[in-house]
């Protein structure tokens with residue numbers, strides 16, 4: 001049964017701020033119409049990201065008080081080790097300060113100039129890091145992911161294209177990264193069969209196979225429901241992680257933490273490389289850029305994320321918001337994924353061409369009219385590599401109530417009635433590697 005109320009009760013609260021439309025208009029101008037430049041005190045509902053914005057539990061807070069900040073061999077690290085091993089079923093674990101630190105270490109080990117890094121879809125940080133290393137990131141989504149349909153595993157990789165590239169240019173491929181769930185294409189799950197087949201193809205060509213599993217618990221609950229399985233979430237996660245050489249995750253997502261990440265492997269040949277680079281870039285391998293307090297929060301978070309009641313509510317919140325938007329006639333990516341609702345901005349506002357940043361226009365309007373912060377996943381984020389022009393409404397874990405989501409849908413209704421007046425934006429300046437984080441924009445008159 002769908003529970004339309006929260007399975008948590010409040011112990012600590014934070015007041016939400018409300019501004020007028022005129023005040024927000026001024027703030028937008030000062031921020032160069034880039035919502036990353038806006039102070040959180042001017043935001044009413046923050047759906048910018050689900051990364052590190054989680055609400056921690058009473059148990060996480062209690063465990064945090066047991067922190068051991070010893071440089072080497074702390075008790076906090078021991079609890080972190082136990083929880084991460086239990087979560088992903090790998091022997092060797094290296095803590096890092098967040099997901100992109102893992103990506104940087106793996107890029108140092110595997111990337112070579114002009115070599116391909118293939119993925120079902122890279123997310124922004126990995127994509128930028130591989131480009132920075134002069135590698136060529138390649139996305140191989142399936143056709144299902146690009147069009148409107150109810151196919152349940154839109155996170156999958158296109159196996160025919162993967163095999164084709166490896167057959168023709170195996171010597172130009174450095175490694176393969178499966179992003180689970182597939183964030184850039186709608187937080188969509190990856191089917192275990194697809195993962196196993198992709199893994200087997202890569203092994204045929206002797207390629208390193210990596211899982212970016214920062215939302216693998218959300219993938220597991222979606223997979224369990226789609227396939228109507230009896231297995232526990234932990235068993236399902238392990239059935240995925242059994243098929244990779246390296247597993248890494250940003251624990252700012254399914255770690256239900258504020259910071260952190262780790263790299264995991266069973267491959268003894270990789271251990272010394274990863275250990276060395278962790279020491280160089282992150283810190284001694286018993287803390288890897290994390291405080292004992294962070295490691296405690298993560299260790300407890302990785303237990304809580306395996307709780308099915310929690311995961312049920314998590315995906316219920318996403319589909320609750322998705323259905324409200326659908327009822328308003330807003331085009332959304334379906335089926336609903338694990339951490340966010342993705343709005344098809346191009347379909348919603350067809351009068352703005354992609355070159356005029358249709359997604360960002362919607363992002364700006366959501367802030368102007370309702371103080372809602374979201375992020376564009378399209379032409380601004382990926383330039384010519386954009387696959388679709390989407391706006392992501394990421395739901396922080398255990399943070400907002402169903403009523404907050406009703407408010408979001410109401411703001412969409414207001415925009416629907418005035419969207420014909422929107423004209424789009426042009427970029428005045430941006431760093432080409434990370435344009436959405438750094439751009440300054442101006443409205444098209």
Ligand SMILES: Cc1ncc(COP(=O)(O)O)c(C=O)c1O
Pocket residue numbers: 051098099100101123125126179180183212214250251252260261
């Ligand atoms: C799929 C995916 N991989 C990697 C990252 C990078 O993680 P972090 O923000 O912790 O560096 C993110 C961040 O949003 C992500 O969504």
